[in-house]
Amino acid sequence: MTTVLAIALSLVFLPLGLAKLAAMPVMRQAAGHLGMSVQLYRVVGALELAGVAGLLMGLAWTPLGVAAASGLALLMAAAAVVHLRHGDPPVRCAPAAVLALIAVTYAAASAG
Template identity: 60%
Template sequence: MSTTAITVLTVLLSGIFLLLGSAKLAAVPAMRQAAAHVGMTTAHYRLLGAVEVAAAAGLLLGLRITALGVAASTGLVLLMAGAVVVHLRSGDPAARCLPAAVVGVLAGAHLVLLVGA
């Protein structure tokens, strides 16, 4: 069961971060607006995009090399915690922080499953 859960969470999380990270790297208009909203430059947002794409790769490679999956999940938990803080400091309502919080919890569940496997 845990192997299936790990695989499902890996595919889900890597898909989310590959998509969002790529959009940040490409600096699509919605991502440029999001960066400006929280007071970040496009260059900094692109850097976050690169981190997200690298994390997606780490998650997928973690299916074979557990330590990479653990590192990627840990990084994503920290990244999403930071995202929640940045949104709150920008004056966003709690509902605007919810996607980052949910994805952070999913990354945390992935981490727990990997460490327990």
């Protein structure tokens, strides 16, 4: 189960992180909507990519995977809060909240 969760999370965060790092137009628009600079959004993308690397390397060394999943969970919890603070409806926060829960599930299953 943990392998499936790690791969699923990686498949979600890899394109998102790359798009933010490359400052794709849709990500520039999202950054603007949230009141973030493109540079800060690139940092978020780099953190997502670091999380992907940690998840995948965590398949070989569990503590790294747990740390990566925990970091991604915190990042997604913060994303949900940022969306709410900018007046987005709860449905707009749902993807970040769901990803945070999946990351926490992976961390808990791996650590247990």
